[in-house]
């Protein structure tokens with residue numbers, strides 16, 4: 457039975473719940489260290505975020521409740537973990553959020569919750585908050601709503617009428633890995649059904665096509681390999697119209713002792729590097745026209761912790777280099793280690809007028825251009 461503290465005022469509850477929301481990313485909130493978050497004077501945590509369409513801003517991100525009847529072995533909010541529990545009433549969240557919003561401290565709201573019993577009753581609190589903001593307060597700004605595992609089709613549809621962005625945490629690739637994380641949740645019905653329904657209802661031409669779907673994976677909790685994560689991510693982008701995928705390194709000590717992540721050969725620092733490498737791959741898939749089959753893995757199916765995946769690909773494809781910088785296509789140039797989209801645009805612009813004779817023609821020498829130079833030739 458959860459030990460719910462009822463004597464707290466709104467700010468005290470918000471302080472606990474916004475801090476606990478760090479375990480629930482799915483919006484690129486920084487959680488590696490507190491520098492990525494801003495602690496406001498009233499002890500609430502505000503989160504700088506990368507937006508799905510680019511750019512960054514600040515969100516008020518909070519759980520409505522950290523009471524949870526689920527058993528996710530990686531999560532410090534799981535039912536059997538002894539922690540401070542409290543619940544915010546929808547009107548409390550609305551009041552605090554509008555106060556921040558009107559003072560221009562935040563631009564939007566991210567709401568999530570622990571799951572108590574029937575997921576729809578927890579979803580209902582989230583929906584109530586968005587409903588009050590949209591209908592009574594005429595709030596037109598950004599709302600990200602978590603769709604809780606096991607939510608019904610009708611609760612999902614209600615969320616879609618109110619949100620700009622929704623997310624279901626997939627957490628790990630595939631049912632086999634998922635079973636190592638939770639016995640309460642049913643992978644296919646509680647996680648994959650909502651993801652597929654949202655995809656269907658938000659695709660081009662569908663009733664909620666303005667709503668974006670994102671998701672999150674915990675890295676290193678269930679012994680999943682990077683290859684499994686990347687292939688899964690590729691399928692989500694290609695087949696289910698996923699807008700962004702976020703990765704969060706599991707950090708030892710937070711989960712149950714039997715969790716595979718508590719015993720893996722990766723240190724906490726390695727797991728943060730894995731998370732970083734997965735984000736690099738994510739960029740290759742979304743912005744550099746790589747397919748998931750081209751990403752280089754070691755014999756165990758993992759990414760190198762030492763070199764970035766684009767350089768790993770280049771080292772395995774000597775036949776592709778040196779690439780003639782004056783003739784290569786945009787897609788080819790994007791495969792050169794050290795060249796990103798901005799530098800490639802600069803190359804394309806420069807060579808419309810002049811032949812590029814040396815790397816300094818496109819920018820001041822730095823680490824990235826020094827790396828790129830060794831993969832390029834400069835003939836006409």
Ligand code: SF4
Nearest residue numbers: 524526528531533534
């Ligand atoms: S559903 Fe799982 S991940 Fe979410 S709060 Fe409950 S125990 Fe944590």
